Amino acid sequence: MGTASHNIATQSKTLPCEMTLENLTEFPEGRRVLTCIQCGTCAGTCPYGELMQYPPRRIIGMLRAGELEKVFTSDSLLECVACYACTAKCPRGIDLTGVLLPLIKEQVLLHLPVMPAELQKALENKLRYGNPMGESPRKRAAWVKTAGVPVRILSEDPRPAEVLWYVECYTSYHPRGQDNARATARLLHALGIDFAILGNEEKCAGECGRLSWERGLYNTLMEYNMLVFAKYQFKMIVTSCPHAYDAFRYRYPIVGFNYRISPVPPFFAQYLPQLKSILKRNLNYTVTYHDSCCLGRHNNLYEEPRALLRAIPGVKLVEMVHNRVNTICCGGGGGGMWLDTYYKTKGIERLSERRVKEAIATGADVLAVACPYEVSRFEDALKVLGHEKKMIVRDITELLAEAIEV
Amino acid sequence: MKIIVLLKMVPDVVEELEVAADGKTLDSEFLRLIANELDAQALEEALLLKEKYTGTVTVVSLDAPEVDDALFTALAKGADRAIKITGGDGALGTRAGAYLLAQALSTIQGLLPADLILTGAQAIDDLDGLTAPLISHLLRLPQLGIVTKVSVDTAAGVATVLREFPGGVRGEYEIKLPAVLGIQAAEKPPRYVPVAKVRAAMKSQVIHSVPAPMMADGGVALLQVAAMAKPEVTEHAQMLRGSPEEIADQLCEILAARGLV
Amino acid sequence: MAGNVWVLAEQWRGQLSEITYEVLALGKELATALGCDLQAVLLGHNVKPLAASLGKADSVLCLDHSALATPVAEIFAHALTPIIRARSPQAILMPLTNVSLGVASLLAEELGIGCVNFCRDVRAVDGSLQTRSVLYGGKMEAIVKPAQRPAILGILPGVRPPDEGLAETVPPIEDVTVDVQESSSIRWKRYIEPEIGDVDISKQEVLVSVGRGLQSPDNVAVAAELAEALGGAVCGSRPVIDQGWLPLSRQVGKSGVVVKPKLYLAAGISGAPEHVEGMKNSELIIAINTDEQAPIFHVAQYGIAADVMDLLPALTEAVRSRKEVKSHA
Numbered sequence: 003m004g005t006a007s008h009n010i011a012t013q014s015k016t017l018p019c020e021m022t023l024e025n026l027t028e029f030p031e032g033r034r035v036l037t038c039i040q041c042g043t044c045a046g047t048c049p050y051g052e053l054m055q056y057p058p059r060r061i062i063g064m065l066r067a068g069e070l071e072k073v074f075t076s077d078s079l080l081e082c083v084a085c086y087a088c089t090a091k092c093p094r095g096i097d098l099t100g101v102l103l104p105l106i107k108e109q110v111l112l113h114l115p116v117m118p119a120e121l122q123k124a125l126e127n128k129l130r131y132g133n134p135m136g137e138s139p140r141k142r143a144a145w146v147k148t149a150g151v152p153v154r155i156l157s158e159d160p161r162p163a164e165v166l167w168y169v170e171c172y173t174s175y176h177p178r179g180q181d182n183a184r185a186t187a188r189l190l191h192a193l194g195i196d197f198a199i200l201g202n203e204e205k206c207a208g209e210c211g212r213l214s215w216e217r218g219l220y221n222t223l224m225e226y227n228m229l230v231f232a233k234y235q236f237k238m239i240v241t242s243c244p245h246a247y248d249a250f251r252y253r254y255p256i257v258g259f260n261y262r263i264s265p266v267p268p269f270f271a272q273y274l275p276q277l278k279s280i281l282k283r284n285l286n287y288t289v290t291y292h293d294s295c296c297l298g299r300h301n302n303l304y305e306e307p308r309a310l311l312r313a314i315p316g317v318k319l320v321e322m323v324h325n326r327v328n329t330i331c332c333g334g335g336g337g338g339m340w341l342d343t344y345y346k347t348k349g350i351e352r353l354s355e356r357r358v359k360e361a362i363a364t365g366a367d368v369l370a371v372a373c374p375y376e377v378s379r380f381e382d383a384l385k386v387l388g389h390e391k392k393m394i395v396r397d398i399t400e401l402l403a404e405a406i407e408v
Numbered sequence: 409m410k411i412i413v414l415l416k417m418v419p420d421v422v423e424e425l426e427v428a429a430d431g432k433t434l435d436s437e438f439l440r441l442i443a444n445e446l447d448a449q450a451l452e453e454a455l456l457l458k459e460k461y462t463g464t465v466t467v468v469s470l471d472a473p474e475v476d477d478a479l480f481t482a483l484a485k486g487a488d489r490a491i492k493i494t495g496g497d498g499a500l501g502t503r504a505g506a507y508l509l510a511q512a513l514s515t516i517q518g519l520l521p522a523d524l525i526l527t528g529a530q531a532i533d534d535l536d537g538l539t540a541p542l543i544s545h546l547l548r549l550p551q552l553g554i555v556t557k558v559s560v561d562t563a564a565g566v567a568t569v570l571r572e573f574p575g576g577v578r579g580e581y582e583i584k585l586p587a588v589l590g591i592q593a594a595e596k597p598p599r600y601v602p603v604a605k606v607r608a609a610m611k612s613q614v615i616h617s618v619p620a621p622m623m624a625d626g627g628v629a630l631l632q633v634a635a636m637a638k639p640e641v642t643e644h645a646q647m648l649r650g651s652p653e654e655i656a657d658q659l660c661e662i663l664a665a666r667g668l669v
Numbered sequence: 670m671a672g673n674v675w676v677l678a679e680q681w682r683g684q685l686s687e688i689t690y691e692v693l694a695l696g697k698e699l700a701t702a703l704g705c706d707l708q709a710v711l712l713g714h715n716v717k718p719l720a721a722s723l724g725k726a727d728s729v730l731c732l733d734h735s736a737l738a739t740p741v742a743e744i745f746a747h748a749l750t751p752i753i754r755a756r757s758p759q760a761i762l763m764p765l766t767n768v769s770l771g772v773a774s775l776l777a778e779e780l781g782i783g784c785v786n787f788c789r790d791v792r793a794v795d796g797s798l799q800t801r802s803v804l805y806g807g808k809m810e811a812i813v814k815p816a817q818r819p820a821i822l823g824i825l826p827g828v829r830p831p832d833e834g835l836a837e838t839v840p841p842i843e844d845v846t847v848d849v850q851e852s853s854s855i856r857w858k859r860y861i862e863p864e865i866g867d868v869d870i871s872k873q874e875v876l877v878s879v880g881r882g883l884q885s886p887d888n889v890a891v892a893a894e895l896a897e898a899l900g901g902a903v904c905g906s907r908p909v910i911d912q913g914w915l916p917l918s919r920q921v922g923k924s925g926v927v928v929k930p931k932l933y934l935a936a937g938i939s940g941a942p943e944h945v946e947g948m949k950n951s952e953l954i955i956a957i958n959t960d961e962q963a964p965i966f967h968v969a970q971y972g973i974a975a976d977v978m979d980l981l982p983a984l985t986e987a988v989r990s991r992k993e994v995k996s997h998a
Contacts, residue, residue: 112602120924122600129603130442131422135923135946138423140438177942177964218604342907343924346917378943385881385908421808434809503783530770532806535786535813537774541742545778550854551743553771568858573681574767576863576872579739584854590771630783634799635812645956645972652980655973656987659955662971666953667691667827668875668899668932669991 018256020217023070023105031101037094038062044088044098049331049353050081058088058098061106074109080118080344082107083353084213084336086299090327099213099300099336100252107336108215124340125216128223132205133171134340142169143201145180151191155201162235163198165190165269166261168250170243171206172374178381179374185403186242186266192280192406193273197240203230207246212253214337220253228257238262240269242399244296244373245335251301265297267372267398271306277313281405284316289401290366291319292357292380293329294373307372310398314405322360330357334375354383362389369395409463409562411454412519414509414527414539415482416502417441417472421532425638432633443478446528452594453558454526455486461560464488466519468512470496470505476615477606483613484605490613491516496620502534503630506542511621513547520547521586524567529554529590536631540590550583553590560585672759672818674700675730677749677772678709678723679764681740682860685719688764688826690834693725695791695824696762697834700727702793705759709840710752712745714738717842724836734847739857742771748849750779758819760798762791765823773823784821785813791822798822806950827931827952867918868902875901875932878921878948879909882937882958882977886914891981892936898988899932906944922947937977940965957981 019025026032038059045057055078056064064070073079082103089099096102111117124134132139146153154163167190172179190197208223231239239261241247247265270277289311297303304326311319324330331338333345333353345352358380361369369380380395396404419425419434420442426435443451454465466489467482469475479490493512500508513519525547527539544551556578557570565585570578572592583589648655663669676696679686693709700707709726711719714737720729730752736744753761753776763773765786777784789810790801798820800813815822870876877896879889889903896903903919910920921928923943933951938944940956940963948954949968956969957977966972973980 108602111600116596117600119597122597125600135942136422140423216602218602218607222603222607340924343917343920346911346924378941382907382941382943386911388912390881419805419808421806425805425808427809432811503777533804535802535804535811537777537784537786538771541771541774542778544743545775550852551771552855553742554767570861572767573740573860574686576869578861578863580858580861581741582856582858587854630777631785631816632814633811634814636804636809637812639803639807639810643967645954645966645969647961647966647972647974652975652983653987655975655980656983659971659973659984660987660991662953662955663899663932663988664830664832664991666931667687667830668953669988 021101021105023109031097034094034096035062035102036066038096039094041093043091043093047087047091049083049085049087049356050350053350054078054081058103061102070106070109073106074113077110077114079103079107079110080341081350082336083331083333083338085295085331087331090299104213104215107213108217111215118341118344120343121214121337121340125214125219128206128208129219132223133175134206134210135171135175137175139205140202142174142204143199145174145183146201148180149184149187151187153187154198156198156234157201157203159198160234164196164237165198166234166236166239167197167199168207168239168241168243168246169199169204170241170246170374172378173242174204176374176378178377182242182374182377182397182399185397185399188403188406189270189399193276198236200230207243207249209245209249209253210335210337210339212249213335224249224254224257228254228259231259231261236261238264240264240266242266242374244294245375248296248300265303265372267297267310268303268306270399270402271309274309274313277310277402281314281402283405285314285401285405286316287368287401288318288320288366289368289370290322290361290364291370292322292332292361292376293326294371294376295329295331295335297372298329299327307370307398310402311370314401317401320364320366322364324360330360332357332373332376332379334379339375352383354379355387358383358387358389362393367393368401369393370398370401371395372398409457409461409524409560410522411457411463411465412513412522412525413447413451413454413465413467413482413487414525414543415447415451415467415469415478416444416505416528416531416539417469417475417478418444418531418533427636427638432636434636441472441474444528444531446530446591448598449594450526450528450591451482451485451487452596452598453591454524455599456595457524457558457560458486461562463523466491466522468493468509468519470500470508479615480609480613481601481606484601484609485599490615492615492617493620494617501536502531502539503536503542506537506539506546508620509539510543510546512618515621516618523560523585524558525549525586525588526591527588529592538590540588544588547588549586549588551588551590552581552583554592555589556593557595558589671703671705672757673706673708674703675758675761675819676707676709676726677761677763677769678711678719678729679766679769680711680713680716680719681768683716683719685722686764686766686768687831688766688824689723690725690831691827691829692762692764692824692834693723694829694831694833697725699760699791699793699798703759703796708758710749712737712748717844720842721839724838724840725834726840728841728843730843730845732845732847734849736849736851737847740768741852741855741857742775743855744849744852745772746775746779748847749776751848752845753780753819760818760820760822762822762824765825773821777821782817782819782821783815784823785815786823788822788824788828790828791824867916870902870904870919870921871926871928873902873928874930875899876904876921876928876930877901877934877936878904878906878938879914879936879977880906880938881908882939883909884937884978886912888978889914891978895934895981895985895988898985898992901930901932904928906938906941935965935969936981938965939963940968
């Protein structure tokens with residue numbers, strides 16, 4: 003190909019048949035959509051349900067009536083932050099967030115006269131640089147120099163590893179994400195785990211491409227990452243990003259992904275007895291934990307993060323009004339991470355602010371999170387609401403690392 | 409209406425640029441190229457004009473790393489034809505590039521006459537000249553630069569264009585077609601094209617490779633780059649100290665040295 | 670005779686551009702170093718009265734013609750070409766601005782010689798010129814030696830302080846016959862003034878940007894005063910926009926506008942990555958923040974660890990008094 007394609011890998015083998023709005027009924031999860039009883043629970047549970055011109059219930063109604071075009075030409079579905087609330091509550095078990103809504107959102111985005119600039123830039127950046135912020139791929143592993151513990155990069159030292167730690171974008175590039183990366187590295191090291199990272203070879207897993215929705219982008223990233231995985235030997239993948247976990251667990255298997263996979267919190271939860279012996283420093287924090295949509299509602303991982311927090315000496319855990327399956331999304335999912343200005347222009351309250359108000363109401367001084375999107379979103383919301391002196395935001399790994407006596 | 413867009417690949421400054429061992433060129437090891445930002449604006453303007461007045465858009469580029477991605481993306485966005493001029497020296501300056509492009513436009517069947525030739529008003533590597541005025545001179549066509557709006561009267565064969573002046577003032581000109589326009593901004597931001605469409609274009613469409621025409625003269629060196637270096641970057645701000653009045657005076661000196669007060 | 674150094678005296682709508690004085694200051698330095706005269710070349714229609722302000726030059730060539738009334742690069746190049754051929758200057762310094770852009774390229778092509786763009790500086794070294802040119806959006810600088818004469822050099826704004834290009838003396842003025850015609854292909858129609866509405870912060874050369882460190886929305890006026898004194902506009906980081914201190918159109922950053930002004934003065938902004946993404950390519954960044962550890966100090970060239978409200982009024986005052994002195998000079 004000579005000068006060809008850096009970014010847009012096209013493998014010779016074609017992807018297995020993908021679900022589309024046309025062939026929906028050829029898939030069991032697609033057929034399930036049509037079993038909707040129009041009860042409206044989805045709209046009721048949706049954090050933006052009252053604002054949406056076409057909440058999920060109406061979309062299914064329009065689908066049945068053959069009037070989806072109207073939904074496509076409204077921007078209503080850009081308010082979907084892929085929080086899995088409707089999916090979790092649907093009495094018919096319809097996977098709205100995973101199956102139907104992304105297909106609709108794709109059409110909505112294609113019909114927009116102008117795509118929101120922030121989202122467009124993020125999608126273009128993911129394609130070209132493998133991360134939404136448009137940072138150099140060559141700097142993806144730059145944080146390793148400041149880790150304070152050895153972090154093996156497979157391209158430099160390709161020996162087999164027990165754990166391939168899939169760091170992901172925000173954790174690799176965002177200064178607050180890097181705090182999380184350093185903390186995770188210290189914990190892995192302290193537990194004596196044989197781990198390695200892909201370093202600059204890693205690219206975004208693409209989950210937000212799928213839910214935002216950008217199928218071609220997602221598939222391109224998926225093909226790329228599968229080729230990189232195939233180069234190395236490891237027993238399992240542990241990822242700092244619940245969105246990447248979702249991608250690997252639910253989507254990548256269609257291209258043959260069959261590695262063991264775990265998000266960071268349940269992975270560390272397996273090592274609780276060992277952790278307890280090294281968590282020596284009393285932190286003296288009142289902590290409230292925010293359930294991330296992907297970890298919680300989508301994967302029922304509610305207790306592992308809490309168990310980790312409780313293991314920290316001096317941590318008092320308090321709950322927000324909405325917790326576990328009722329958690330309120332930070333607003334970053336489904337592309338929401340790059341629609342803040344769009345929401346602002348439409349006069350829609352940001353979910354991160356709604357959530358932070360609840361956190362403040364608990365009287366806690368630390369808002370603990372487990373998804374790299376949330377740190378910057380909640381810190382920002384605290385500033386906007388003028389609460390930045392009352393509460394700090396910390397990833398669970400940061401708190402654990404802080405409690406390890408040095 | 410026939411529109412030609414000249415699209416140039418330039419160093420992607422997201423990647424750290426390094427100087428090669430010779431001390432005067434860019435190190436190519438980690439260099440990545442990307443379509444010049446204003447050329448992408450020119451492409452968008454061409455696509456908007458095509459949608460408004462009907463016609464065809466042909467994108468022409470000199471061969472360079474990653475140019476195929478840029479050309480397939482242009483096809484996926486709605487360009488009708490993509491042409492890549494191969495075999496030229498990759499390290500050409502803008503001036504020599506303009507000669508190659510002008511010769512190629514004149515010799516490739518079916519390209520000229522075109523109603524409009526659009527390209528970016530300038531590029532980040534235009535050390536020795538700007539493409540739009542150079543091409544206009546070589547093809548003996550009228551040219552306007554820093555253009556932000558184009559409307560065409562196809563019957564009369566003229567375009568009305570707005571070009572930017574300082575302070576938000578714009579100038580309106582009428583220009584006879586065919587003409588060359590250096591585009592500063594399209595009327596809408598460059599569109600998003602779903603990656604699936606680009607992938608489809610890669611399978612169903614072709615980039616026409618055309619060997620570079622022989623250059624008439626070997627070319628006298630018009631300038632000589634004696635050295636290249638990264639400008640010094642500050643790792644941390646230089647902190648100014650003193651009373652508010654003292655600091656204000658120091659700041660005024662700094663601003664005055666840059667002509668800012 | 671080596672030929673003189675020429676400066677294209679840029680005028681627009683009957684006023685000399687500030688960059689003209691900056692380039693004259695540079696031209697004077699070069700002419701002195703090369704032992705030749707500095708000549709200013711003034712093009713336009715009914716522009717002769719402006720020549721009196723070009724006293725930094727040893728003489729002024731005035732090219733007055735109705736076809737030069739509004740800037741069209743091709744006509745300007747046509748007017749200059751025969752005169753350059755006849756008088757053989759050794760260097761022609763041309764401002765790179767929205768008024769003159771394109772003239773240098775065309776002139777070089779008409780004369781069959783090189784031109785060097787994006788000059789941040791020009792020096793005479795052992796009797797020849799070399800430029801320091803900015804490349805790749807400021808990521809590199811090249812030392813360039815023009816290979817022929819005259820050297821046509823496109824000069825970026827800010828090459829010297831404009832004051833250095835001022836002189837009290839009235840230079841000798843020579844009217845030069847211009848042989849050009851109105852373009853048969855390009856017809857000037859009119860100027861369109863900017864719409865009165867909110868300013869486009871991406872087009873401002875000076876931005877005073879405010880963050881939460883400003884404490885109260887009432888203090889935005891203090892920042893606005895400084896912006897006005899500097900001839901710029903006020904903008905802000907997301908938290909202050911969200912709190913309604915400024916309209917959304919003034920938001921700088923990832924979810925706002927990306928700006929590259931000549932001066933970005935960050936007042937009370939900590940420098941969250943989402944903000945830095947929108948302003949890191951500004952030419953000069955000055956940051957004021959009480960927290961000396963704030964990340965904004967890693968992108969700023971100059972920093973002041975102070976309360977914004979202590980410093981801004983003093984700075985506004987200093988800028989104003991300096992401008993007053995200048996206007997009286």
